Amino acid sequence: MAARVAPSWRRSWNGPTNGxxxxxxxxxxxxxxxxxxxxxxxxxxASLAPGxxxxxxGALLLxxxxxxxxxxxxxxxxxxxxxxxxxxxxxxxxxxWGTCAAIVAAIAGLASAAFFFERPHFSLKVxxxxxxxxxxxxxxxxxxxxxxxxxxxxxxxxxxxxxxxIRNLYAFSRRLAAARSPSDIYKAxxxxxxxxxxxxxxxFGPSGRGAEPVEHFGEVxxxxxxxxxxxxxxxxxxxxxxxxxxxxxxxxxxxSQTAGDFGVIAVDLGxxxxxDQREVRQHVEAMLADASQTLGQLDLAHALNEARxxxxxxxxxxxxxxxVSHELRTPLVSILGAATVLSNAAAxxxxxxxxxxxxxxxxxxxxxxxxxxxLLDASRxxxxxxxxxxxxxDPSDIVNTAIERRRxxxxxxxxxxxxxxxxxxxxxxxxxxxxxLGQLLDNAAKYSPAGTAIRVAGRQVDGDxxxxxxxxxxxxxxxxxxxxxxxxxxxARNAQTTPGSGLGLSIASAFLVSNGGxxxxxxxxxxxxxxxxxxxxxxxxxxxxGDPDHD
Amino acid sequence: xxxxxxxxxxxDDEPQIRRFLRAGFExxxxxxxxxxxxxxxxxxxxxxxxxxxxLDLALPDMDGSDVLQRLRAWSSTPVIVLSVRASEAxxxxxxxxxxxxxxVKPFGMAELLARAKAALRRQxxxxxxxSTVTIDRLTIDLAARAVWRDGERLVLxxxxxxxxxxxxQHAGNVVTHQQILREIWGQxxxxxxxxxxxxxxxxxxxxxxxxxRPRILLTELGVGYRLAAAGDRPLE
Numbered sequence: 001m002a003a004r005v006a007p008s009w010r011r012s013w014n015g016p017t018n019g020x021x022x023x024x025x026x027x028x029x030x031x032x033x034x035x036x037x038x039x040x041x042x043x044x045x046a047s048l049a050p051g052x053x054x055x056x057x058g059a060l061l062l063x064x065x066x067x068x069x070x071x072x073x074x075x076x077x078x079x080x081x082x083x084x085x086x087x088x089x090x091x092x093x094x095x096x097w098g099t100c101a102a103i104v105a106a107i108a109g110l111a112s113a114a115f116f117f118e119r120p121h122f123s124l125k126v127x128x129x130x131x132x133x134x135x136x137x138x139x140x141x142x143x144x145x146x147x148x149x150x151x152x153x154x155x156x157x158x159x160x161x162x163x164x165x166i167r168n169l170y171a172f173s174r175r176l177a178a179a180r181s182p183s184d185i186y187k188a189x190x191x192x193x194x195x196x197x198x199x200x201x202x203x204f205g206p207s208g209r210g211a212e213p214v215e216h217f218g219e220v221x222x223x224x225x226x227x228x229x230x231x232x233x234x235x236x237x238x239x240x241x242x243x244x245x246x247x248x249x250x251x252x253x254x255x256s257q258t259a260g261d262f263g264v265i266a267v268d269l270g271x272x273x274x275x276d277q278r279e280v281r282q283h284v285e286a287m288l289a290d291a292s293q294t295l296g297q298l299d300l301a302h303a304l305n306e307a308r309x310x311x312x313x314x315x316x317x318x319x320x321x322x323x324v325s326h327e328l329r330t331p332l333v334s335i336l337g338a339a340t341v342l343s344n345a346a347a348x349x350x351x352x353x354x355x356x357x358x359x360x361x362x363x364x365x366x367x368x369x370x371x372x373x374x375l376l377d378a379s380r381x382x383x384x385x386x387x388x389x390x391x392x393x394d395p396s397d398i399v400n401t402a403i404e405r406r407r408x409x410x411x412x413x414x415x416x417x418x419x420x421x422x423x424x425x426x427x428x429x430x431x432x433x434x435x436x437l438g439q440l441l442d443n444a445a446k447y448s449p450a451g452t453a454i455r456v457a458g459r460q461v462d463g464d465x466x467x468x469x470x471x472x473x474x475x476x477x478x479x480x481x482x483x484x485x486x487x488x489x490x491x492a493r494n495a496q497t498t499p500g501s502g503l504g505l506s507i508a509s510a511f512l513v514s515n516g517g518x519x520x521x522x523x524x525x526x527x528x529x530x531x532x533x534x535x536x537x538x539x540x541x542x543x544x545x546g547d548p549d550h551d
Numbered sequence: 552x553x554x555x556x557x558x559x560x561x562x563d564d565e566p567q568i569r570r571f572l573r574a575g576f577e578x579x580x581x582x583x584x585x586x587x588x589x590x591x592x593x594x595x596x597x598x599x600x601x602x603x604x605x606l607d608l609a610l611p612d613m614d615g616s617d618v619l620q621r622l623r624a625w626s627s628t629p630v631i632v633l634s635v636r637a638s639e640a641x642x643x644x645x646x647x648x649x650x651x652x653x654x655v656k657p658f659g660m661a662e663l664l665a666r667a668k669a670a671l672r673r674q675x676x677x678x679x680x681x682s683t684v685t686i687d688r689l690t691i692d693l694a695a696r697a698v699w700r701d702g703e704r705l706v707l708x709x710x711x712x713x714x715x716x717x718x719x720q721h722a723g724n725v726v727t728h729q730q731i732l733r734e735i736w737g738q739x740x741x742x743x744x745x746x747x748x749x750x751x752x753x754x755x756x757x758x759x760x761x762x763x764r765p766r767i768l769l770t771e772l773g774v775g776y777r778l779a780a781a782g783d784r785p786l787e
Contacts, residue, residue, distance in 0.1 A: 331567070337575070341575040389639065394751075401772050421762065
């Protein structure tokens with residue numbers, strides 16, 4: 001024992017004891033005693049752990065209750081051997097309160113058995129040597145089973161906690177992967193750390209971006225003293241405990257001491273005595289050390305950078321699209337208007353060549369307008385500019401409007417319409433749904449040869465309205481089907497032959513999702529046609545009541 | 552109806568837009584006056600009686616809806632608003648403020664002319680006392696309070712007739728949900744659009760040759776309904 005302890009002792013006492021053997025020996029003995037005392041304290045703390053002193057008291061009560069029951073029940077029934085009966089409180093105490101309580105229960109059981117049930121009664125003395133052996137066996141069995149039961153329980157609890165930890169960590173890393181901006185990531189870190197240490201936590205952004213708190217935990221903001229301490233904390237420096245002037249102490253430290261700059265965290269340690277505070281602090285520090293290691297492993301620094309770049313690029317692109325399409329649109333209003341005046345003017349109509357040219361200008365301007373509209377819609381979708389205005393709508397009104405608006409574009413196809421007369425009303429933004437449906441009609445017309453049929457059908461499926469648009473055209477390969485909702489994605493087969501921006505379907509899908517619906521695509525394969533289906537919920541709890549025709 | 556030359560006041564700050572609107576209206580026999588700002592527009596409308604106002608909403612000095620309100624304070628001249636897309640709520644607001652109809656930019660001249668002529672016809676209807684409106688094979692006789700299809704008189708409930716009457720009085724122009732609900736069911740029901748949807752469904756069964764593909768009673772999504780008029784199709 002001494003040999004094992006010495007090196008650590010040497011490290012701490014090296015200087016002053018050099019060349020002083022007597023003193024050295026004395027100090028060694030003291031250190032050893034301290035160690036043992038410390039070890040005992042630890043053991044006691046660990047074995048007391050789940051139940052504490054209340055557990056010990058509970059164990060004694062259990063034994064007393066068992067004694068009482070045996071005394072009463074023994075009058076009426078033939079009971080199993082007394083020592084077997086006293087194993088019950090031991091096992092119960094072990095599972096409930098841990099080893100220490102189990103041992104106390106075992107010893108108390110022994111005492112009770114000797115006192116009440118062994119001759120001579122009401123004395124701890126036992127006459128029969130065979131009974132003494134029996135009681136001794138009882139004690140051994142009780143202590144061993146008690147210890148085993150307590151250990152098993154502890155391990156089960158540890159396993160359960162580990163499982164929860166892993167699940168939390170998995171959820172956390174999934175959130176990190178889905179993060180679209182640094183603030184998403186900080187929010188995730190913040191919630192993760194707050195739930196780990198189970199205390200009020202304020203997370204401050206990394207020093208480069210000022211020490212603005214990213215998020216507060218709960219209602220209360222960080223007190224000014226904590227803010228100041230967080231701002232003053234330099235990278236790599238130790239954490240410190242400060243008083244916020246309201247009798248609360250806070251631990252302020254870098255989230256990670258080793259792996260990258262993840263900002264500064266302030267943990268509310270509450271109002272506690274200095275000793276308790278040290279314990280809480282140790283616990284929090286251990287948690288944070290674990291957490292920061294995890295953050296490092298998740299390559300968080302990289303993720304943060306990526307997210308930052310993504311946000312900036314996205315914002316720039318949105319601004320560009322927004323201003324470009326607005327600038328393009330203004331002259332387009334004049335071009336289109338002027339072209340429609342020209343193509344209807346008597347002088348132009350009389351000359352077939354002029355009339356043809358005027359129509360070219362008009363039709364191409366219409367197409368350009370459509371493309372600009374798609375860009376605007378796409379930027380609306382990604383900029384979260386979609387604010388559906390819900391109202392009651394008749395699905396067949398939506399279908400008919402979408403078809404009417406595209407009569408020219410659909411003229412070359414045979415349109416089959418199959419709408420039951422009594423489709424339930426839906427509560428949606430009818431304009432957005434019409435535009436989504438329109439994209440699908442455009443798509444069907446573009447990717448299926450002239451003269452073929454496009455079928456639009458509506459029906460009620462369970463709690464949904466389903467609208468399907470089927471064509472017999474280019475179809476989808478499994479790969480294309482998987483990527484169909486991606487922005488700017490266009491199947492390589494058609495990119496050369498059919499004009500388009502690859503925005504239509506992603507816009508349609510986003511519009512539908514914003515209305516609580518969804519878009520699906522089915523195709524038997526390339527060349528086998530495509531069926532798009534729109535699902536929108538029928539809001540049952542809002543179903544219109546009453547007869548609108550009463551006078 | 553344009554026997555007497557109608558005066559159009561075009562209010563838009565874009566000179567190119569004013570230019571094609573002038574050409575488009577003049578070809579159709581209208582006489583055109585232009586205004587560049589809201590104040591110009593109000594001054595021009597006061598000084599020179601206009602039969603029709605084409606009003607852009609984005610003006611440099613004031614909002615188009617302010618111009619509309621100030622105009623409506625003393626004049627019932629038909630006003631057609633040039634609106635932008637994706638703002639159904641604004642269209643409804645302007646129609647409630649007294650605009651007769653709207654077209655969405657960019658628009659074709661034919662569509663604007665159809666809206667304009669419908670608005671002028673309505674104005675004329677009040678004056679001439681002409682009392683029948685015919686769409687497709689449907690005739691609505693406002694004086695006799697009767698509706699005929701292919702020479703056969705239709706049996707309508709009083710509310711159904713009132714809806715057709717309301718739409719016929721604005722034939723070719725849009726009537727908002729709220730206007731219809733207020734007119735037929737009363738102020739308490741202005742938000743009960745679902746009444747209207749089901750009601751219109753029933754009415755279409757009676758008046759439309761193909762109720763599933765309406766040709767007469769048309770839906771303006773998010774805004775209201777209109778009775779069809781010749782040439783009023785928007786650009787695709």
